[in-house]
Amino acid sequence: MNQSVWSKAMYSSSSVCLDGCTADHLSSFQPSNLDASGVSATFHKDGEIIKMLPNSAYYSSGDPASGLICSHHLELSSSGDNTAGHLPTRRLPSPAPSSYQDWNLSSGRQAKRARVENIIKGMTSSPGLYCSGVTAGQHEEVDCVQEDETVREPLDLKHSDRSGSGSTSQSRATRKQPERQQQHLRQLRTKFSHMDEATETTDSRKEEKHPTWSDSPETSPSDALTDAYSESRKYQGWKKVKLMNYFQSKPERIKLMADVLKYELSRAVSRSVDSIFKSMPLLQTHDVEPVQTDMPLQTSTCGDNKLRLSCCDAVEVPDVQTEALSLVVQKPNVDTSSKCVLQSRLKAHHRPRSPNPFSHDSALREDQLSEKNHRCLQDGHSEAAPSKFEAFDAHWSSVKVRAKVKSRSVRSPHIHTVSVDPVLLESLCLPHVKLESDSLVKNNLYMLNEGLTTNHLKKAKLMFFYTRYPSSLVLKVCFHDVQFTRCITSQLIKWFSNFREFYYIQMEKFARHALMEGAADGRRLAVGRESELFRALNMHYNKANDFQVPERFLEVAEITLREFYIAISMGKDRDPSWKKAIYKVICKLDSDVPADFKSQHTG
DNA sequence: ACGGCGCCTG
DNA sequence: CAGGCGCCGT
Numbered sequence: 340m341n342q343s344v345w346s347k348a349m350y351s352s353s354s355v356c357l358d359g360c361t362a363d364h365l366s367s368f369q370p371s372n373l374d375a376s377g378v379s380a381t382f383h384k385d386g387e388i389i390k391m392l393p394n395s396a397y398y399s400s401g402d403p404a405s406g407l408i409c410s411h412h413l414e415l416s417s418s419g420d421n422t423a424g425h426l427p428t429r430r431l432p433s434p435a436p437s438s439y440q441d442w443n444l445s446s447g448r449q450a451k452r453a454r455v456e457n458i459i460k461g462m463t464s465s466p467g468l469y470c471s472g473v474t475a476g477q478h479e480e481v482d483c484v485q486e487d488e489t490v491r492e493p494l495d496l497k498h499s500d501r502s503g504s505g506s507t508s509q510s511r512a513t514r515k516q517p518e519r520q521q522q523h524l525r526q527l528r529t530k531f532s533h534m535d536e537a538t539e540t541t542d543s544r545k546e547e548k549h550p551t552w553s554d555s556p557e558t559s560p561s562d563a564l565t566d567a568y569s570e571s572r573k574y575q576g577w578k579k580v581k582l583m584n585y586f587q588s589k590p591e592r593i594k595l596m597a598d599v600l601k602y603e604l605s606r607a608v609s610r611s612v613d614s615i616f617k618s619m620p621l622l623q624t625h626d627v628e629p630v631q632t633d634m635p636l637q638t639s640t641c642g643d644n645k646l647r648l649s650c651c652d653a654v655e656v657p658d659v660q661t662e663a664l665s666l667v668v669q670k671p672n673v674d675t676s677s678k679c680v681l682q683s684r685l686k687a688h689h690r691p692r693s694p695n696p697f698s699h700d701s702a703l704r705e706d707q708l709s710e711k712n713h714r715c716l717q718d719g720h721s722e723a724a725p726s727k728f729e730a731f732d733a734h735w736s737s738v739k740v741r742a743k744v745k746s747r748s749v750r751s752p753h754i755h756t757v758s759v760d761p762v763l764l765e766s767l768c769l770p771h772v773k774l775e776s777d778s779l780v781k782n783n784l785y786m787l788n789e790g791l792t793t794n795h796l797k798k799a800k801l802m803f804f805y806t807r808y809p810s811s812l813v814l815k816v817c818f819h820d821v822q823f824t825r826c827i828t829s830q831l832i833k834w835f836s837n838f839r840e841f842y843y844i845q846m847e848k849f850a851r852h853a854l855m856e857g858a859a860d861g862r863r864l865a866v867g868r869e870s871e872l873f874r875a876l877n878m879h880y881n882k883a884n885d886f887q888v889p890e891r892f893l894e895v896a897e898i899t900l901r902e903f904y905i906a907i908s909m910g911k912d913r914d915p916s917w918k919k920a921i922y923k924v925i926c927k928l929d930s931d932v933p934a935d936f937k938s939q940h941t942g
Numbered sequence: 943a944c945g946g947c948g949c950c951t952g
Numbered sequence: 953c954a955g956g957c958g959c960c961g962t
Contacts, residue, residue, distance in 0.1 A: 832946070
């Protein structure tokens with residue numbers, strides 16, 4: 340049993356799932372060995388202190404079949420310090436097998452989910468609930484009972500024994516009751532054999548269906564969900580262990596109970612999270628029919644100030660944010676009134692073709708138009724004899740290989756996704772921000788836009804024609820229909836960073852091409868609407884070609900191109916930071932964003 | 943420490 | 953397009 344039998348450990352901020360650990364390893368787990376933020380944990384294994392970090396996989400290459408005993412869910416309380424610093428610490432390697440990659444793909448969402456779970460746990464339990472934890476050697480019966488009652492109570496009302504009033508405190512006081520323990524174990528068994536899997540979400544399945552060894556039997560998803568508890572045990576190789584032996588000794592039984600209880604807590608928290616996610620039907624349908632579902636929220640927006648539940652009203656957000664509040668722009672009153680008008684028009688919804696390029700209608704047309712335009716552009720230009728630039732373009736592409744990636748992209752409003760209150764997301768982005776339970780409910784009422792959509796992206800691209808370096812204020816003004824959080828702000832800033840990146844790459848590419856062509860004349864450096872450079876930029880920022888690019892952008896593009904041309908021709912590109920001087924020039928050429936961008940709704 | 947930016951990578 | 957990282961200014 341000394342052989343390392345780690346299969347894998349997934350660790351989020353809220354839980355540690357150790358598959359294939361031996362009981363000895365896990366019994367050495369010290370709940371107190373958690374740092375205050377709950378982002379890492381240490382425990383004792385084979386004489387070493389294993390430090391576990393979030394978003395990492397831990398496992399050894401040992402034989403998966405050997406020594407597999409159980410799977411532990413070690414729920415981490417949020418208090419305690421890492422007190423084991425004096426022992427050698429080893430961070431286990433993470434060779435990232437395929438299963439890990441699969442998990443990692445959704446790690447972002449799981450991390451968010453884990454933080455939600457943390458919040459809920461913070462509401463439903465208090466730190467230090469686990470008292471002596473699962474330290475088997477020190478485990479006493481009383482501890483287990485105590486933990487049992489304390490943990491179950493707030494989370495599982497359905498199955499709790501609530502026959503008598505005040506039984507809760509009473510049961511805590513009543514410590515040594517073996518019969519009670521047995522009864523409880525029976526209840527747990529019954530419970531796990533009747534788990535209602537219908538409420539399970541895909542995510543929670545992923546979380547609870549532990550990554551397994553390759554020799555695990557192939558099981559269909561539905562099969563795997565018939566009994567999550569026993570099934571997961573099967574996955575860990577419980578069949579190979581004499582199950583009955585496990586119940587022979589009392590310490591083992593106690594450990595199993597602790598196991599079961601922690602698992603139950605994990606499930607309960609997971610369900611709580613699910614219920615929160617599911618308790619927002621408006622948010623879920625909001626994506627599909629933005630205009631329609633806005634209406635119930637909007638009905639009294641203009642008439643009654645006290646009932647401002649509009650999802651476009653950023654002014655009436657009192658105290659829903661803690662840290663990011665300073666980022667919320669105070670909108671002028673004019674905005675509110677104009678929004679009422681806009682919303683009224685939206686309610687009427689009788690605009691056959693909206694002039695607003697960010698409207699839902701135009702978004703729907705975008706695909707067709709872009710496809711048509713793309714074909715048109717290709718027909719008009721590319722079908723002719725390949726220009727010299729295209730040859731250069733191919734060369735440039737070979738020089739600057741920038742792999743096209745599958746776009747993770749922003750959530751499309753047409754995709755039915757589980758939506759979260761942006762304020763909640765804010766808290767997810769700021770794990771140290773704890774939301775009170777009542778404010779959590781309040782946040783739902785003041786929910787604005789759930790996040791940035793593809794239409795927001797489209798709008799941002801069009802804004803780029805005016806401003807390459809938008810200030811945070813401009814972003815907030817132009818995207819006032821989203822609840823501004825740090826995450827949203829960062830995302831918008833990142834978008835423009837990406838836009839600039841593409842912009843400058845194109846500039847450098849065309850400047851080098853012009854230089855190679857030996858075109859020192861200014862005419863060739865001119866950027867007109869028919870120029871290759873402009874068409875490349877237009878295809879990127881205005882794919883649907885339904886937006887009239889301002890003339891100023893052409894001027895700025897021309898200046899940029901010349902700056903690049905001059906710099907390259909002067910050999911400044913030998914300096915690694917030669918572009919910075921150009922950036923400094925270009926950033927001063929930003930224009931004001933038209934009022935339409937500030938007043939119109941993106942969605 | 944934090945935010946913003948640019949570069950690199952996937 | 954997003955994440956990570958390093959740099960820089962505040």
